[in-house]
Amino acid sequence: MFLPTTRDEMNALGWKELDIILVTGDAYIDHPSIGISLIGHYLLSKGYKVGIIGLPDYNSGDITRLGKPRLFFGITSGNVDSMVANYTASMKKRRFDDYIPEKFNIRRPDRALIVYSNLVRRYFKGVPIVIGGIEASLRRFAHYDWWSNKVRKSILLDSKADILVYGMGEKAILEIARYIEKYGNINKCKDIDGVVWWSSKKPEKCIEIPSFEEVKENPEKYNEAFRKMTLLTDSNRKIRIVQRQDNRYVIQNPPQTPLTQNEFDNLYLLPFEREVHPYYNKFGKVKAIETVRFSITAVRGCYGMCAFCALTQHQTTHVISRSIDSILEEVKILKRMKKFRGTINDVGGPTANMYGSDCSIRENKGQCSKFCLFPNICNNAKVNHEKLLNLLYSIKKVQGVKNVFISSGIRHDLVLEDKKYGDIFIKELPKFTPGQLKLAPEHSDKNVLQIMRKPDISLFLQFKEKYEKVAKKRYVIAYFIVGHPGEGMKENNNLKKFIKEKLGYRPQQIQIFTPTPGTLSTTIYYTGIDPFTNRKIFVERSLKKRNLMKKNILDI
Structure with a gap:
């Protein structure tokens, strides 16, 4: 209602x-x-x-x-x-x-x-x-x-x-x-x-x-x-x-404890209309509903801790996942909607392939002082992709469901780290990808990636090669950020060279870094110092030069 x-x-x-x-x-x-x-x-x-x-x-x-x-x-x-x-x-x-x-x-x-x-x-x-x-x-x-x-x-x-x-x-x-x-x-x-x-x-x-x-x-x-x-x-x-x-x-005051799985399950099965209220709908299309109408939240929280992302401060690093039974019940709700044509646009959350993950230290003692995935993936942060695959195939088996997609993004470094199910996940991923696979390495320069707390670009290339071998003429499309702390024209030109030599196409998505409140990247942008390493960081604050960085990449 x-x-x-x-x-x-x-x-x-x-x-x-x-x-x-x-x-x-x-x-x-x-x-x-x-x-x-x-x-x-x-x-x-x-x-x-x-x-x-x-x-x-x-x-x-x-x-x-x-x-x-x-x-x-x-x-x-x-x-x-x-x-x-x-x-x-x-x-x-x-x-x-x-x-x-x-x-x-x-x-x-x-x-x-x-x-x-x-x-x-x-x-x-x-x-x-x-x-x-x-x-x-x-x-x-x-x-x-x-x-x-x-x-x-x-x-x-x-x-x-x-x-x-x-x-x-x-x-x-x-x-x-x-x-x-x-x-x-x-x-x-x-x-x-x-x-x-x-x-x-x-x-x-x-x-x-x-x-x-x-x-x-x-x-x-x-x-x-x-x-x-x-x-x-x-x-x-x-x-x-x-x-x-x-x-x-x-x-x-201290934060609330995360929802239990049962609380999380029940919350997303409440009687939502999944539409714009008629009071507003009469004034024309609201684009946001078209993106999310047939999407399903499977996971909340993210321990990726990317420097520019607000989720660490808002949803926290504590990951909770819904049960398969609850998600299948939501699929049945979507099936009954008049506009449903058989496609679930997205099953995920902040990072879809953190579904089913846990960490005994984080759950019992709290988040460590170190980053879970940077500079290397912690042994307690590794993911078993079998759980996500089981979820996706369970949804696919529901009568009336033709397509199930992951559109909310995955961490390619976590996939590569999963020695047991990582390659299986890559092989199956094209079946759950709408068109080309969009990933966000964010940059190619080693120094900029370290400031962003993102994995080395070599891991992106390794994942890209594996995926494109099995994806039958479907490719990995990369998203990048320019103007982030640590990037000057030298690093920007390094990114341009990387795209030319390693990707061979004009990128579709180049985003200029926005210093949003409360993030690590914004702290560095303002102070010029990394608060966790005390290293001085170059920051380009000129709007004109930041715009030129984007133009430089697009002029490939």
Whole structure:
């Protein structure tokens, strides 16, 4: 079912009042890959009446269309940080938005969490505001903001929200709802794991990281704060992290524990419509649904820990996988949809071939201080691809399913490391690949790859050779990033030479690095120093030169 987004829908359900109203900077897409829908259906399944307002008009009283919630407003910028969604890597305003209908005349505001929180405060004084999603997660402490070229305070303070949920927030948001319902006071929620709050007093039993004032003025202090936040934020460590900002302390409670497999299974079998809500659909196509409508999330979390990726900070390195039975049940749901033509577009997650993997150290003691896959793959991080193959073939056997694809990406180095099933996986992979196989070596220069925490390019070539031998005129298409810390014109020309000599085609996908909040690469971009090695890194900050790097590669 769709969650209500208008009063008429509330009336049709016989609901006079909502318990929780969720606000998002995207159109309301009712699909489990969309965070606001996942949270909304999860709360509904626990007995709460939930409504969603997508893309509220911030120049009118549109935010009042569902009335006042009994418990709280939950606000997110959408599935993507609002500044990333609104601007290109060349700092130009985007002309198209995958999450907004073509003819919808309201756009997502810059710094949407701040705008929407202020909007709610204006119309609903005294109603608790909870912020969450990726924009909240990655901006929860003092952080470098590329768009303003300065270090900003925690978005909790800038938005004036009451509390911030970081990471994958199902457990924390449910506890918040129950606490407010029981105590009638959001201040009681400050004991909940997975939240960030503020206080004028420093709490006992905490680890303090360098303050906002320190990280703003001193690159080494910025690096220290990032390093500690990364290493200490783990559900197994139960550490409370504190950062002073002016005369207040921003306090991060320990993360929530990951969902159990049973919780993960049940979450994705909730009654999603897997469509754009009719209120928004009438304004034209929303591109995002076309990509995900017939996709299945099989795995959550990623221990790849690529320097430029936000998932380490948001979904964490703790990998959880759904059961085959649960995924087959979701396949049956997809089969009943009118638009289904026999193809499952994607079975995966952040990294599809981490499905079924585990690590006893990470699960029992927390993430190590070292990287799982860099510079070499840890013995505890190796993957058995038999589990993923069994899943894919189980789906393929379902009557009415013609094609099952992996579109969300794989780690080729993990495949090569699997001495028992790696070659079998490569042989079978063409059957589960839509067209050409897209992989992301990201660069070819050894130094740049080390800064990115990516495997040596020789492993990509080794995988490419093996795959193309068995794929019958289907090829590996490589994705690359330019303008990343460590890359100057020498490294850029090395990449161009590599593409010419080893690939022999004009690349389809060249992305200019965007310094998104909260990542290792952005930390290096801002400070010019790798926080884990203390090595000084060359950083190209000129937009003109970064654009020239892309042009240089495309002019092959």
